Every structure is written in structure tokens, then in C-alpha cells.
Amino acid sequence: MTNLVEISQLNFGYGESLVLKGVNLTVPKGSLVAIMGLSGCGKTTLLRLMGGQLQARDGSVRVAGKELNHMNQRELYGMRRQIGMMFQFGALFTDLSVFDNVAFQMREHTNLPENIIHDLTLMKLNAVGLRGVHAMMPSELSGGMARRVAMARATALDPQLILYDEPFTGLDPISMGVIGRLVRRLNDALGATSVLVTHDIQESMRIVDYIYFVSDGVIVAQGTPDEIRQSTWPFVHQFVWGEADGPMPFHYPAPAMRADLGLQEV
Amino acid sequence: MEAVLRGIRLVGDRTLRIVERIGATAVFLAVTLMYSGTSLQRFGLVIREVFYAGVQSLIIILVSGLFVGMVLGLQGYETLQNYGSAQSVGVLVALSLARELGPVVSALLFASRAGSAITAEIGLMKATEQLSAMEMMAVNPMARVVAPRFWGGVLSLPLLAMLFSTLGIIGGYLVAVVILGVDSGAFWSQMQAAVDFRHDILNGIIKSLVFGVAVCAIATFEGYEAPPTAEGVSGATTRTVVSSSLAILALDLLLTAFMMKGWD
């Protein structure tokens, strides 16, 4: 099995501090991989590097055999036609209708006649079960619906690689289940490869093939959902079972309590 | 002593920051122009923005123009009557509107009505990752979002300024001729004799075109560079109105000086 995404020895940072340190990661073709970690651990950064929105300081990011680092804008834009991305809250264009949102890339990048665009767009919307809302504006949709429309938009040009940034955040359990199943189904139906950044462990363990754990800019654990569930490694255990205290301390590092409260040793 | 030094340093710091900001806006304007090809090919994108920037500013421009003209007519009549030349009120109204008030006041209104809206819209699109999403779809937001809004605004403002002046002159006519009884023939003929098409009308239109470029460059720049948070966007909106207004007044002084001296 070949790898669609290969990241090796990747360093990334702003100024002095490094956000990602020596990351190695591969995503086999056709698979659904989750990158997990706490908020602010650098997992969204990793996703943006795969989309070429950020450039690594050193190391390499290869998508479909092509090195993304040091690509110029034209090459990047060419590359991105192979990549679909769904943003955290959908990021639908608020000034366009649902239909126009999904049709956006077809109109920008292809010379398809309007009647074919019409049919294709309705098919894409049908795949996420929302053909009925095509005339609505994004502001009229619920959070879960907006995300499903965003999925239809991300897959409009049948990309090889689909990136999801926090697809489950702020959703009720039912919508979450719907989105989760759609992520899996779209991946398999399109023969695509998907990378999912999330901190929702339960939902993603149900659907993904492989999981990477990122903490503090380093990959600390990886494995299939079954391996992760059985892991005895303290950090993973804490994450999977949602315990308040563990290797990730409940308290942010601080001076001793007595000192902060101004209590003097007498 | 220390306080004085600190004060001077503060002035220097502020000055540098302002110059930096002007430079960044100019660079942004250049980039916008570079990516304007799409807007010209797909003019529908610009027409949409003419609607949001121009048509939606119509009411405020028309009403303000009418009132400004009426006030000018009233004030001019009061003053000119003392010299027995109340008929010249038409000249006063038309010249002040065509040369100064039309372009300047409509640009100020435009900056606070349409400029702030452009900033807020682009800023919100950035904050909600719509611009990132567009980039990920291999569509350049400079070409697809910024340039059409820029051109829509630049095309709208001269039209608005002319409408402002026209309505102002109608307002002046209503007050001076209809209400105060100045002779209608003298009102128009003196105006025509004094107002020159090239020096007064055309220069006014050139002014409003320059103001349009300035306001739209500032508005799009502030929106695009706004921090992607609620405070960031609201701060950028305020900055758009303040910087645009200052830019309009400063440019007006420069342009007026140039135009009085003659371009050649």
C-alpha cells in the first residue's frame, strides 16, 4: 500500500519557539487517519502544513509524491485542486447560497456548462442528505447541516485527499454520529484518503483506521483504534478515558499555593 | 527631562507606525490592482459590489445632499443679501458643492457607510476562515473577494458624489428660488456663467475618484489584515472610518492646491 501523505522530520515554528518538533507521519492511500491531541498541541498546524497553507521550517511534507515545501503559489494552487478541506465551523461563504457554495469550485476551476454544474451540485448535496436546502443561505442552517454542506463543498471536485479540521466540535451527539458516518462513507465512496483532526476520541475511534496522538508538538503515540483502547501508556489512557488528572496535570504550573496567597511561614 | 524624552520617543514611535501603515496600505493596493484581472473578466462580481457599496448608500447620500444644499442656500442668501447680490446664491451653492462639499462629504459618508461595511465583511470572512477555505480551494481571495469590492467602491463613489452635488443644487434651488423668491433665471444663468465644466465639475469628479481609491484601499486592507476575532474586526471597522476620513481631508487639501495651481 502506498502512502498519499508522507511527513518526515518536520519542524515548524513561529519565531524562536517550535510548534512541531521532528514529526514523522504517514497516511496510506484510501485510509482514514485521525490526529488527536489537546487543544493547542499543534494538530491543526499539522493539517495546515498538509494543505500547504503553512510552510515547514525544515523537513519534508509530501502529498501524492510531491514536495509541498517551497512550492510557489501557482504550484500550490495546482496541488490544492486535489485536496478538499473542511474547516472547523464549515466556513461556508455567507454571501452565497448553499447551492452556490457547493458549485463554487466547479465554477471557478472548470468550464462545465451550467446544467451539468446544477446536476453535479445536487448530487453532491444529495450525498450528504441535504439536497432539500440548496436554495437556503448558510445563515439559515444549523451547525450540523452547515458542516454537511461544507463536506459536500470539500468533495465537489472529487479530491484525492480530504482534510477535516475539528469536524465534531460543538455538535449534539446525533449530528456528531451523522458527520462521523459521512466522513467514513465519503472516504470509501470516493476512493479518497482522509485526515481528521479532532479531540473527540469516542466518535473518531468508531470510524478511523489509524490514530496519531500529538502532545506538545511531538507524536507521542500511534496505533489502530483497538491498540489505542488497550494501551496502558498513561497519556493515552488519560485521553481515552477522559480522566481529569494524570500525565496532563489538572494544574497549570504555578508557584506554591502558599506563596501566591501571600501566606508566610511563621 | 526623562518625561520630555519619553514624549519625543512616543511621537517618533507613533509617526513611524503611521508611515508604516500607509506604506502597507499602498502595497496592498498595488497587490489588489495586480489581481484585478478576474474582476474585469467577470464583471458580474463587481456589479454585485456596486450594489452593496453604491446602491445601498444612495438614500443617505441623496438625503444629505438635499439638506446640505438647502442649508447652503439659506446661509448664502442671508449673507449675500447684505451686499444686494442674493441672485449669486446659485453660484455659491453650485461652486461649493461641485468643488468641495460634493466630493468630500459624499466620500466621508461613503467611508462610514460602505467602507466600514467592506471592512467588516472581509474581516468576518477572515475570522470565520472563509478566506482560508477559499485559498484551500485554490481560489485567490485577493482576486475573488478583495478586488471586486475595491472596484465596486471605486466605481460607486464618483456617481454618488455627482448625485450628492445635483441634489444639493436642487436643495439650494428649492430654498433660494421657491421659498425665498430669488429670480429663477438669474439663479441658473449666474451659476452657468461662473461654474466651469473642466475646472469645477470635472475636477470635482477627479477628486471623488481619488477619494474612492483611498477609501476602498483602506477598507479592504483593514478588513484583510484584521485580527480574526470579534474585537479585531470591530477595531478594524473603526480604523477604516477614522483613517479614511483623515485620508480624504488630507488628499482634498493636496488636490485642491494642485488644481488651483493648474496641472500643467
Added chain:
Amino acid sequence: MNRSVLNFWVGLFVLMGFFSFLTLAFKVGNLGSEGSGHTYTLLAHFNNIGQLKERAPVRSAGVLVGRVKSVRFDPVHYNALVKMDIDSQYHFPLDTSAAVLTSGILGEQYIGLDAGGDDKMLKDGGEIKLVQGAMVLEQLIGQFLYNKAQDTTADSKGGKQK
């Protein structure tokens, strides 16, 4: 927003703007009254131009026929050289006279052209030889007082002779 509704409003907006442009140009400004827009230049030397400014009107028989193009001091003749743009549909004989006049008592100053009877016409760049400069109020008053004084002395002398 429906595309056609949007186009309608933008179209209406542009038409309104165009209409106001025409109003400003022809009703408010002088684009209509200034004729073809083609002009030719005439020169005139004045001893004194008073408050005459660039772009002041040039009238003949009260009708606007052109505008003052420039006012310069002529260092050779020590007087004022005035260039005028005259609408090319009007032509004036060689012996036309020019005067700096004032509209009303405190109004703006303009140049009045009085056509002569010559058969030959002034050409582009031609000079008007018959000129009368601006009236200067101080000189007028001075002249008036002088004349008055002369009259009175003449009268008193006459009285004594009687």
C-alpha cells in the same frame, strides 16, 4: 439577492449617476453654453488689468464669447499681456477694441470686446490694438476731485470777473 433585481438596481444607480453628470455639465456648468469647445487665442496689452483673473469671461455685446487664458506681466512693454481663448465660431474684425469692465458695482471683472468695421478678421494669435484698461477707483476719485477743483476755481474766477 436575486441576480436580476440586483442588476436592475445597479443599472438604475448608474443611470441616475449619468443623468446627474449631464445636469452638472449642461445645466450647472457651462459645457452647453461654451459652444463647440474649440477655441483660438487673441492677445491684448493693457496698462492696467485691475482685478482681472484667469478664466474671467470675455463678452461681446454682453454675450459670453470666450475666457481669459492667462494674465502675465510683459517685461518688455511694462504692461499686462492678456491671452484670451475665443470660441472659434465667433470672429472679430482687426479693429476690434477690448476693455476691462466690471459687472455691476462690486461684481467680477471681465473683458468686453467691441467689434470694429474692418473687412479683415483677427486670426489665431492676433493682437487687439485698441485697448482700455481697468478703471481704478483711486484714480477716478482723484480725477473727479481734480476736475471739481478746476471747475470751482473757474467758477470763482468767473464770479469775480462779473
